[in-house]
Amino acid sequence: xxxxxxxxxxxxxxxxxxxxxxxxxxxxxxxxxxxxxxxxxxxxxxxxxxxxxxxxxxxxxxxxxxxxxxxxxxxxxxxxxxxxxxxxxxxxxxxxxxxxxxxxxxxxxxxxxxxxxxxxxxxxxxxxxxxxxxxxxxxxxxxxxxxxxxxxx
Numbered sequence: 001x002x003x004x005x006x007x008x009x010x011x012x013x014x015x016x017x018x019x020x021x022x023x024x025x026x027x028x029x030x031x032x033x034x035x036x037x038x039x040x041x042x043x044x045x046x047x048x049x050x051x052x053x054x055x056x057x058x059x060x061x062x063x064x065x066x067x068x069x070x071x072x073x074x075x076x077x078x079x080x081x082x083x084x085x086x087x088x089x090x091x092x093x094x095x096x097x098x099x100x101x102x103x104x105x106x107x108x109x110x111x112x113x114x115x116x117x118x119x120x121x122x123x124x125x126x127x128x129x130x131x132x133x134x135x136x137x138x139x140x141x142x143x144x145x146x147x148x149x150x151x152x153x
Contacts, residue, residue, distance in 0.1 A: 006082040008036045009044045010134070013078065016054070017070035017131045024056070024063030044082075051081055070131035076123060086126065087119040094123075 011034045019025055027045060031038040045064050048054040055067045079086060080095065090098035091106060092115050103109055 002079060003083050005040070005044060006079050008034070008041060009048060009078050009082055010075065010131075011036065012041060012044060013048070013053070013066075013070075013073060013131050014134055014138075016064060016066050017073075017135060020066045020070070024061060024065045026063040030064070047081065053077075070135065071133075073131045074127050075129040075134075076126035079126060086122055087115065089115045092116040092119050094119075 012030050015030050015034050016025055027038060027041055030036065030045075031041045036044075045054060045056075049056050049064070053066070053068050053073055054064050056062070056064050076086065085093040085096040087093035087096070089100070089112065090096060091100045091103065091109075091112050099106065100112075103112070106112055
């Protein structure tokens with residue numbers, strides 16, 4: 001399960017991506033529109049700025065803006081930034097590997113092999129989904145829901 005911090009980061013990034021041609025966006029605006037607690041959002045946006053995903057401008061006309069293009073920011077990048085490893089076991093993690101204390105032989109561990117498959121599939125899917133893909137998916141879903149509403153009337 002992803003953390004609220006990761007979910008809010010994705011929501012804020014999608015919001016900023018949608019409005020990237022409008023210049024810097026105030027934290028209060030993002031918080032209201034996306035229903036994210038403002039104090040929590042401040043910390044999230046600071047982390048994203050420190051990671052080089054966002055830029056910020058102080059003063060009049062200030063706020064946060066995208067430094068990277070929406071097609072360059074993947075879900076895996078955001079998840080690893082806030083939640084750390086994607087792997088469900090430390091012995092199959094790429095970036096946060098740790099040997100399991102109770103394991104006799106990693107190479108012959110069926111549990112490890114199964115969770116390596118889960119990790120590989122999850123990583124591939126999360127690498128494919130960029131902010132641009134998520135925005136496109138939202139548009140498609142809105143059209144689908146809109147068509148269903150029209151058909152029911």
